[in-house]
Amino acid sequence: MSMTISEKILAAHAGRSELRPGELLEVTVDFALGNDITAPFAIEAFRQAGAKKVFDHERIALIPDHFTPNKDIASAMQVKAIREFAAEQNLTHYYEVGRMGIEHVLLPEQGLVLPGDVVIGADSHTCTYGALGAFATGVGSTDLAAAMMTGKIWFRVPHSIKFVFRGKLRTWVGGKDLILYTIGQIGVDGAHYGAMEFTGEVIDALPMSDRFSMSNMAIEAGAKVGIIAPDAITEQFVKERAKRSYQFYKSDADALYEHTYEWDVSGLEPMVALPHSPENVQPVTELPRIPIHQVVIGSCTNGRLEDLEQAAKILKGKKVAPGVRCVIIPATQQIYRQALKGGLLEIFIDAEAAVSTPTCGPCLGGHMGILAAGERAVATTNRNFVGRMGHPESEVYLSNPAVAAASAVAGYITHPDGI
Amino acid sequence: MKIKGKAWKFGDDINTDAIIPARYLISTDPQFLAAHCMEDADPEFPEKVKAGDIIVAGKNFGCGSSREHAPVAIKGARVSCVIAHSFARIFYRNAFNMGLPILESPEAAAAIATGDEIEVDLDRGLIINHSRQQTYTAQQVPPFMQQLLQAGGLMNYVQRQVADANKRAER
Numbered sequence: 001m002s003m004t005i006s007e008k009i010l011a012a013h014a015g016r017s018e019l020r021p022g023e024l025l026e027v028t029v030d031f032a033l034g035n036d037i038t039a040p041f042a043i044e045a046f047r048q049a050g051a052k053k054v055f056d057h058e059r060i061a062l063i064p065d066h067f068t069p070n071k072d073i074a075s076a077m078q079v080k081a082i083r084e085f086a087a088e089q090n091l092t093h094y095y096e097v098g099r100m101g102i103e104h105v106l107l108p109e110q111g112l113v114l115p116g117d118v119v120i121g122a123d124s125h126t127c128t129y130g131a132l133g134a135f136a137t138g139v140g141s142t143d144l145a146a147a148m149m150t151g152k153i154w155f156r157v158p159h160s161i162k163f164v165f166r167g168k169l170r171t172w173v174g175g176k177d178l179i180l181y182t183i184g185q186i187g188v189d190g191a192h193y194g195a196m197e198f199t200g201e202v203i204d205a206l207p208m209s210d211r212f213s214m215s216n217m218a219i220e221a222g223a224k225v226g227i228i229a230p231d232a233i234t235e236q237f238v239k240e241r242a243k244r245s246y247q248f249y250k251s252d253a254d255a256l257y258e259h260t261y262e263w264d265v266s267g268l269e270p271m272v273a274l275p276h277s278p279e280n281v282q283p284v285t286e287l288p289r290i291p292i293h294q295v296v297i298g299s300c301t302n303g304r305l306e307d308l309e310q311a312a313k314i315l316k317g318k319k320v321a322p323g324v325r326c327v328i329i330p331a332t333q334q335i336y337r338q339a340l341k342g343g344l345l346e347i348f349i350d351a352e353a354a355v356s357t358p359t360c361g362p363c364l365g366g367h368m369g370i371l372a373a374g375e376r377a378v379a380t381t382n383r384n385f386v387g388r389m390g391h392p393e394s395e396v397y398l399s400n401p402a403v404a405a406a407s408a409v410a411g412y413i414t415h416p417d418g419i
Numbered sequence: 420m421k422i423k424g425k426a427w428k429f430g431d432d433i434n435t436d437a438i439i440p441a442r443y444l445i446s447t448d449p450q451f452l453a454a455h456c457m458e459d460a461d462p463e464f465p466e467k468v469k470a471g472d473i474i475v476a477g478k479n480f481g482c483g484s485s486r487e488h489a490p491v492a493i494k495g496a497r498v499s500c501v502i503a504h505s506f507a508r509i510f511y512r513n514a515f516n517m518g519l520p521i522l523e524s525p526e527a528a529a530a531i532a533t534g535d536e537i538e539v540d541l542d543r544g545l546i547i548n549h550s551r552q553q554t555y556t557a558q559q560v561p562p563f564m565q566q567l568l569q570a571g572g573l574m575n576y577v578q579r580q581v582a583d584a585n586k587r588a589e590r
Contacts, residue, residue, distance in 0.1 A: 037441075037444045037486065037488075038485065038486065038487070040447050041447050041487050041488075041491075044447065045574045048574050048575075048578065049574050049577055049578060049581075050578070050581065066441075066444075067444075067445065072445065074445035074446060075445050078445065121485075122485055122487075123484070123485055124483065124484045124485040124509060126485075138484075138485040138509055139485060139509065139512065140485055140486075140487040140509060140512060140513035140516055140517075141487045142487060142513070142516040142517070142572070142573050142574060143512065143513075143516065145574070146573070146577075188432055188479060188482055189432070189478060189479040189482065189505065189507070192479070192505065192507075192508070193508050219483075222479060222482060222507055222508065224508055277432065364436075364441035364444075364484075365436075365440065365441050365442050366441060366442070383434075383436070383483060383484075385434045385436040385437065385459075385483060386436070386437060386459045386460075387436060387437075387440050387442075387459040388436050388441070390442075392440075392458075392459045392462075
């Protein structure tokens with residue numbers, strides 16, 4: 001029976017040789033994670049159920065990254081509870097401030113999530129690891145608690161939707177633009193419950209950092225996973241990092257898809273998602289002059305070294321426009337160090353940008369750059385819902401790092417060629 | 420299992436940041452979260468909502484983050500049930516796990532208006548609108564899922580099963 005990559009991974013983890021979309025099955029979990037917002041609930045549920053030990057202390061990561069370094073007493077209490085639980089359970093992968101990073105950048109970087117894995121995380125952007133060819137999806141805290149106890153989770157096998165990207169991308173156009181374009185085409189529930197599978201010559205040529213940005217935002221189309229078949233580029237990324245064995249799966253040529261979208265993206269411009277939905281997408285070249293107050297470059301979507309390099313290319317020798325704050329957040333300590341050694345931090349500081357320690361911070365309106373009423377930001381993050389970055393009367397425009405950096409210099413939303 | 424209450428109508432794509440803004444995720448206390456429930460969609464909602472009231476919304480309710488704080492905030496606000504055209508995947512699962520009854524019914528989501536008196540029969544998958552003398556069908560909630568809801572969520576449900584099994588073993 002022919003199967004998609006998602007179906008093959010689920011079948012392998014359920015001890016099955018074949019399966020069909022819509023089936024309910026229990027699968028083994030290779031890795032599970034939670035953060036400072038979701039883990040406290042999971043720990044409460046774990047204790048409430050009377051559980052004593054996690055299923056495997058090396059297969060669970062707890063990463064305080066959202067409101068860290070602790071922004072207030074309440075968030076400090078939440079992290080304290082996680083820290084104590086991690087110590088009690090002897091968890092190998094608890095990451096303290098100073099050693100941590102944004103979970104969905106940190107785990108692939110450390111080789112903890114790998115091709116062919118089933119990964120569940122109490123964070124909706126767990127789908128990021130689909131870029132490695134893993135079946136990775138976000139769940140609630142109670143589901144995380146159950147998986148921490150048993151090492152298993154039940155799933156309904158999702159239908160698969162194929163996306164074929166043809167052509168050759170223009171300069172300043174990357175994974176973020178492809179995924180924004182895709183969400184703009186199909187809508188925020190366009191892949192409802194499904195497995196998005198990104199394919200085609202454009203994806204084949206795409207670096208890992210761009211692939212992560214794409215898979216990361218699959219949830220913004222309502223998908224369960226956003227998967228990319230692993231290849232030589234994936235192998236290059238994982239071979240030095242992997243701490244255990246991994247397996248490459250590929251969809252069969254005659255696998256069944258609920259729908260196939262095929263787009264030539266050669267003429268695609270950098271895309272911007274306007275308030276207040278990621279589906280509200282327009283090419284940056286078609287926007288009027290929209291003045292801004294803040295720029296955020298970072299997050300699990302675009303806080304990788306390659307993203308910072310894009311921003312640095314624009315910001316080198318320039319200054320952030322008067323009246324604009326530019327906050328740049330390397331996603332992990334390792335990226336921070338690489339940015340330091342590569343001279344990127346100096347470029348940012350010379351440009352009068354603020355550089356932060358790794359944190360999810362402003363992306364979800366936590367801290368490190370909250371917007372006041374009437375303020376407008378360009379961010380390389382993933383959501384622009386009402387109140388997402390602060391006051392309910394503030395606005396967030398989503399873009400790639402080059403557009404964000406160019407807009408910081410211009411003081412209004414602009415194409416990188418516009419400065 | 421039957422539910423009765425007054426409807427509060429919302430639109431499409433009500434996301435989890437609208438249900439409970441991230442700035443309040445510094446606590447897992449249902450009462451604290453309830454005080455800010457739906458605040459960014461309707462700032463007065465936490466004041467206006469009464470025990471037993473029902474949220475009615477369009478497509479893709481609960482899209483966005485995986486925060487379980489969303490169904491907890493709604494339950495904490497003593498909302499008895501959510502009816503929507505459709506639910507986002509993670510929210511759907513979280514709602515049952517937290518013991519919040521939810522029903523998918525495009526028909527009901529389109530017809531019900533704020534203020535309508537609604538009765539829900541979970542066994543039969545029926546939604547009765549007393550204000551408009553209409554009845555809508557929804558997906559039935561199977562008996563084990565109703566037990567899960569009555570127990571107050573997955574962990575209570577599992578705990579009861581474990582306790583029952585232990586009792587049987589003792590006999």
